[in-house]
Amino acid sequence: MTKQYKLLALDMDGTVLNENREISDVNKDAINKALNSGVIVSFATGRGYQSIEPYIHELNLDTPIVAVNGSEVWKNPKQLMQRHLLEVEVIKKMHDIALHYDTWFWGYTVEGLFNKEQWTDNLHDYQWLKFGYYTEDDSKIKQIFETIKAWGTLELTNSHPSNLELNPKGISKASGLQALCNWKEFNMSEVIAMGDSMNDLAMIKSAGLGVAMGNAQDIIKKEADIVTLTNDEDGVAKIIEEYILGT
Structure with a gap:
């Protein structure tokens, strides 16, 4: 059967x-x-x-x-x-937001993982798959969510109530x-x-x-x-x- x-x-x-x-x-x-x-x-x-x-x-x-x-x-x-890759310019914008709100952040690339403690300025050297934020300040997560949602170009989810994960739209x-x-x-x-x-x-x-x-x-x-x-x-x-x- x-x-x-x-x-x-x-x-x-x-x-x-x-x-x-x-x-x-x-x-x-x-x-x-x-x-x-x-x-x-x-x-x-x-x-x-x-x-x-x-x-x-x-x-x-x-x-x-x-x-x-x-x-x-x-x-x-x-x-x-x-x-499915994220555009480098989008990664730069999301990184700027992380710095503005002073949150933990990370980015998955094909080549490896970057985060707040180990970032790179050579964004074009890597293939970017996902970006994420973490903060226990709910108001910050909400503001970041609303800002990025307004772009209309990314998929927004989380893997924990205190984080936010971004992928290409529809992915x-x-x-x-x-x-x-x-x-x-x-x-x-x-x-x-x-x-x-x-x-x-x-x-x-x-x-x-x-x-x-x-x-x-x-x-x-x-x-x-x-x-x-x-x-x-x-x-x-x-x-x-x-x-x-x-x-």
């Missing part, structure tokens, strides 16, 4: 990783069982490839990846499918998963998507089964089809057991 779901898309931080940024043995075992059952298990994360790679090796994955909130889509850990984990579905010739209705933050919202809403973690932001819980256990309670394993393995 054909299984209803063919792809399991997992956010990393706050989802498959516990608060120590580890994959529990329970989650590892469940992921292996899902793979052995023929389901594709893919990371769909805001992280750049370099910080995903150790976990790929840990799980011995050879499956597709949606990285940097969809700015990169990989057919497997060795083969890039597509990449998200959902667009990355749609690209994978088109390539594999199956539908988003055959995807389970799991996450906890705003950068997971689009994929959770567009997947056949959208799952919010027990530790997810309230809006994610509201929009998801179901809410599972927290990332420290092996919520990923629970969904695999119930909706993939049928146990």
Whole structure:
């Protein structure tokens, strides 16, 4: 009998990783069982490839990846499918905003990660994938959000209530998963998507089964089809057991 779901898309931080940024043995075992059952298990994360790679090796994955909130889509850990870049002038404008509001900031490039402590003035030397801000001052985040939203040229999400993440307009984990579905010739209705933050919202809403973690932001819980256990309670394993393995 054909299984209803063919792809399991997992956010990393706050989802498959516990608060120590580890994959529990329970989650590892469940992921292996899902793979052995023929389901594709893919990371769909805001992280750049370099910080995903150790976990790929840990799980011995050879499956597709949606990285940097969809700015990169990989057919497997060795083969890039597509990449969407931010313009250098946009990076400069966002960097200026970070300095103005005195926030923590970072930028993912194809070549590596830059942040407030280690920035570069040679912006044209790099291929920029994502920019982000972090501050616990809610008023600053709100002002930055409103300023950049008014440009109308970027996708605005977060991976934590105190941060803001910017990608090219129309690029998200959902667009990355749609690209994978088109390539594999199956539908988003055959995807389970799991996450906890705003950068997971689009994929959770567009997947056949959208799952919010027990530790997810309230809006994610509201929009998801179901809410599972927290990332420290092996919520990923629970969904695999119930909706993939049928146990």
